[in-house]
Amino acid sequence: MSIYFVAGIDTDAGKSFATGLMAKYLHSKGVDVVTQKFAQTGCKGISEDIQTHRNLMGIDLMDVDRDGTTCPFVFDYPASPHLAAEMQNKTIDLEKIEHSTKTLNDKFELVLLEGVGGLNVPITLDYSLLDYLEEKRYPTILVSSSKLGSINHTLLSLEILQKRNIPLHGLIYNHFPADSEFILKDSVKVFEHYLNKMNFDCPIVEIPVIENFESARVDFSKFF
Template structure:
């Protein structure tokens, strides 16, 4: 059993789609795989990101989805988890999240654990997602994109991962919005250079733009096999 944590350099980098595509890759290659979501905001009932994962995988909801194990904290208000929880007079219980991960690990070969927003999102005022990752030491898959500002956000993320000694398993470069081939090509070179500079020996996998994600496939063999 193996848990990989999937984080973005920021919100809206495509980490939900990346998580779904990785799960699909493992699933169609005969692996027992489940996705988990740290917390979901701006949603009611089953996590909308979990629903996207299952749609991309081409499978129905699992019992663990319906029971809330794959995402035990879902909040109505679309905000940072600490604020969304506060607005419902709740608090995110890290122990409950860890218990959910253990349950999933006991039943599946792979758990792809999607975070919320970027790396340093506050869970409470005194505890961030970065603190959680430093404690758990899950191999991290970091999702970046071609949008302007992504180089800055990616290099800052790499530097803090090195400082906090959080293991980086791989970098995903999401081509969306792909407004310039010059930016695409240059960004890959920059990221390859800085991965080496910060001492990370891990691959970069690119996700092209798909018209239909349900019929899309990406080769993630560099990450998993």
């Protein structure tokens, strides 16, 4: 399948950074890759996360960015999508998102679709991102981080992915903020242990703390 979903254990796990770095890696290998954002809150105009992806890829915004194909829903209030949409008297049309994904999948070799917030974020009061993933069954790449509490969030995310029978393609361990060397080393061991224990046959890729976007290079050959 040429569509991969990039999900996070929570809002600040580093999904956008990871998505942009994966796109950069694939682009450098000659893959005609594009990124998509499920929905964006907390900004106006072109999605800030899409702009982050393009900056990391080292390319300009594309026509599919400017016409809203890569992110058809942008809301200015920084909140869960259901609330951000409600505050602007709008609703998120899933068919429009699906149409955007199909359009991109027809035009490009590979699509990286970045989620919004954590795995169980409400899109409406009765429909969550998990429901969407369960329906679409896109190979999912889960982004974790080294923040205190991330082991709990990661293991809960793995458990719900397993329960919903959502295919896990890989786990990204984002070292930022790297507050503790002990946590950095231990978390990887914990994740490896539980991936094996839960019968997830997928790799882990680690992203070190990176200060400069232009020099950022991460090897994602385990995924692609």
